[in-house]
Amino acid sequence: MTQFTCPRCGAPLEAAAGTHIVICPNCQTLTYIDRREAVFFYKIPLSVSETEAKRIFKRWSAGPSMDKNLEAEAKITRFEAKYFPVFSFVRKTGGKEAYSVFPAKNTTLPGMHSLKIPPGNLDTYTGGSLDAPILEPDVSLESCISQLSGDAVSQSIVYFPIYDVTYTFRGESYSAVIDAASGDIHPGRYPERSSGSFAGALAAAVILGFAGGILGILVHPALFLLSAAGIAAGKLLGTAVLHRKTEAAK
Ligand SMILES: [Zn+2]
Secondary structure (H helix, E strand, C coil), X not given: CCCEECXXXXXXXXXXXXXXXXXXXXXXXXXXXXXXXXXEEEECCCCCCHHHHHHHHXXXXXXXXXXXXXXXXXXXXXXXXXXXXXXXXXXXXCCEEEEEEEEXXXXXXXXXXXXXXXXXXXXXXXXXXXXXXXXXXXXXXXXXXXXXXXXXXXXXXXXXXXXXXXXXXXXXXXXXXXXXXXXXXXXXXXXXXXXXXXXXXHHHHHHHHHHHHHHHHHCCHHHHHHHHHHHHHHHHHHHHHHHHHHHHHC
């Protein structure tokens, strides 16, 4: 069995098999223990109030790429402040320091891979309750380290403040996360403005046309037909939309 010492006071730590979180018997500091090492806990202050976060959500729902009825019709079904655990790594590869974040808990919440830890805003977390519920880590540090290159400079667990948001729109449920340190929103999948799907179809037609053109040159002249088909499809779609627009104007 591996022996661990408290990263704060150096007292020996004993971890029962299968447990990750240990409280130092000497200084009461909370430590995360893995097969390889013991790491510190930090927390980031929750600095975006719920009122402010709801305003951020509302502003986002009125954005140009969302369904134009989203702001009016979205019904919030959950809006909860939480501390989400992430592993924060600084690694050195070829003299360069790289920084990465991994969710330390299995989750379907959007954005948990891309949280940005604000510089100089970390408090040591030594245990006890915070101003919002804390989610416990259930992912092993080892499994993340095995995906990283370079040498460890530092690694820690950071409790990251978020708002876990779910909302319904026209009978479907969606989720989003608001970073409660920066106010950034991680929307995941959301109801898009319908003209977006037309732009997508047009783009696909144009790509098909291009691909056909290139393949025609490289592989076989018959593939030029694809190019023609792509351009024709694009034109057809364009005309259809023009029709719809003129009719709507009437
Ligand atoms: Zn200690």
